[in-house]
Amino acid sequence: MINTNKTPIELVIAVTGLNAIDSPGPGISVIRAIRDCKDFKVRIIGLSYESLEPGIYMHDIVDKTYQIPYPSAGTESLLNRLNEINIHEEINVLIPNFDAELHNFIKISDALLKMGIKTFLPSHEQLESRDKINLSEFGKQHNFDVPADRILYRIEELSRAVKELEFPIVVKGKYYEATVAYTLEQAQKAFQKLQAKWGLPIIVQQFISGTEINIAALGDGDGNAVSVIPMRKLYITDKGKAWAGVTLEDANLIDMAKRFIEITKWRGGFELEIMRSPEGVLFIMEVNPRFPAWIYLTAGAGQNQPAALVKMAIGEKVIPFTNYQVGKIFIRYAWDLITDIQEFQQISAFGEL
Amino acid sequence: MKLKSNIATSESGFVFNPTSGDSYSANSVAAEIMLLLKENNSIREINQIMLSRYEVDSSHFEKDLDDFIAQLRDQNLLEL
Numbered sequence: 436m437i438n439t440n441k442t443p444i445e446l447v448i449a450v451t452g453l454n455a456i457d458s459p460g461p462g463i464s465v466i467r468a469i470r471d472c473k474d475f476k477v478r479i480i481g482l483s484y485e486s487l488e489p490g491i492y493m494h495d496i497v498d499k500t501y502q503i504p505y506p507s508a509g510t511e512s513l514l515n516r517l518n519e520i521n522i523h524e525e526i527n528v529l530i531p532n533f534d535a536e537l538h539n540f541i542k543i544s545d546a547l548l549k550m551g552i553k554t555f556l557p558s559h560e561q562l563e564s565r566d567k568i569n570l571s572e573f574g575k576q577h578n579f580d581v582p583a584d585r586i587l588y589r590i591e592e593l594s595r596a597v598k599e600l601e602f603p604i605v606v607k608g609k610y611y612e613a614t615v616a617y618t619l620e621q622a623q624k625a626f627q628k629l630q631a632k633w634g635l636p637i638i639v640q641q642f643i644s645g646t647e648i649n650i651a652a653l654g655d656g657d658g659n660a661v662s663v664i665p666m667r668k669l670y671i672t673d674k675g676k677a678w679a680g681v682t683l684e685d686a687n688l689i690d691m692a693k694r695f696i697e698i699t700k701w702r703g704g705f706e707l708e709i710m711r712s713p714e715g716v717l718f719i720m721e722v723n724p725r726f727p728a729w730i731y732l733t734a735g736a737g738q739n740q741p742a743a744l745v746k747m748a749i750g751e752k753v754i755p756f757t758n759y760q761v762g763k764i765f766i767r768y769a770w771d772l773i774t775d776i777q778e779f780q781q782i783s784a785f786g787e788l
Numbered sequence: 789m790k791l792k793s794n795i796a797t798s799e800s801g802f803v804f805n806p807t808s809g810d811s812y813s814a815n816s817v818a819a820e821i822m823l824l825l826k827e828n829n830s831i832r833e834i835n836q837i838m839l840s841r842y843e844v845d846s847s848h849f850e851k852d853l854d855d856f857i858a859q860l861r862d863q864n865l866l867e868l
Binding site: 685 | 809
């Protein structure tokens, strides 16, 4: 990327996903990457849903946080709240980082633009095409290897699905979480738990063993890949999240992400969750329509994807990256942040801190 | 027989395969052999070099070397 203007651009950037917990949202990583970019001088506005999202209290990372309504409250209340916040903050760019909120943010993106807030998001059609519910069909249509699955709306449908797919199977929630089940009882238990948490449908997927690889990528919306970084998970938590990972050099993985972008004309960041089978087949297990929580590794490896997204959002031309450092490792860690009850009270009672 | 060109090796015996993300720790003799493979020496040449460096029974070493090469092949570290 070339910044012809040597003076850093002053920007106010709003970011969601401040829940830097054991299954973290990407917000803090996105902010760190943006702050690393010398082309910007930023004020970061955190947008939170709950009072104990750690990012709210990280004052050297997030300058000010405002609570926003849950996605279930709908677009009108979200827009009203953002309008209120924008009167004080004059936001230039907004980066949503949760799957569950994307639909609403895409819907209000034109209204946000009228308020002067730019986004760089996929369309609703792009969002739907990679949805877990449609992924199998997407794979067939575009010749990607995707595990066989069944989309279930009733628990009674489970026994037939497991007969067809054979144990073990993976039971997945609509937005998040997955459990490997080895018996019908385990599958039923997982179904009920995920239904209660994320609603219907539940996705039941063929289990594929192998090496877990994730790819973080950024598309320009015209079918071009601005950046692709593959990462092998080195340490996986009991929730299946990467706690450490290393950047890989593999042309097949990069070609796969580029082909995905070319076909979908994806606009914005996304993550491909890949399983490389012992035979070397690359299965797409899931496509996450936003940056992953490990996105800071892309900045560490030389392709700062969040910074590139900000540049595209404000209308700068970004030249696709070509090189990155292979063998760059991220290791996540837990850190006890100490704060005062007044801060908790402030965000809980007044919705801002 | 040659190590894949992108395999990173260090003198301390650390080996990293950037395609798979796998890393290994090799002992000093294994590290020496990997270096010789990287320099494009044949198995026969490696045998001769190592036998000239160490006092070891040749048939015993040959068998160990075959085993080691098989391990490297299993781990996808050798050019096809």
